Amino acid sequence: MVIIKGDINMSKYKCVICKQEEFGHGNNPNPISDYGKCCDLCNLNIVLPSRIKKLNKVIRKKVKKQGGVKPTTTYKDIYIYIGIISAMFFIALYIIK
Numbered sequence: 001m002v003i004i005k006g007d008i009n010m011s012k013y014k015c016v017i018c019k020q021e022e023f024g025h026g027n028n029p030n031p032i033s034d035y036g037k038c039c040d041l042c043n044l045n046i047v048l049p050s051r052i053k054k055l056n057k058v059i060r061k062k063v064k065k066q067g068g069v070k071p072t073t074t075y076k077d078i079y080i081y082i083g084i085i086s087a088m089f090f091i092a093l094y095i096i097k
């Protein structure tokens with residue numbers, strides 16, 4: 001099968017962030033802008049980092065509401081993991097023999 005790079009779906013758009021004319025699908029500029037499309041560069045450098053920041057804020061708010069972060073892994077869990085891993089190791093040694 002031959003894949004031909006054509007101009008199917010390659011429409012022109014203007015990036016709402018850097019105002020450059022670009023070709024292609026474009027990216028969703030939310031939360032920087034509620035409308036239009038943004039180019040790949042702006043998506044990588046501006047939109048994605050701002051989404052991560054927004055997500056971090058939401059998580060921090062939730063953590064504050066719950067009254068702090070509680071550790072989900074206890075020492076008991078760690079000992080169980082070590083036990084399972086060493087058991088698997090010895091089983092593997094036994095099989096190799």
Ligand SMILES: [Zn+2]
Binds near residue numbers: 038041
């Ligand atoms: Zn752009």
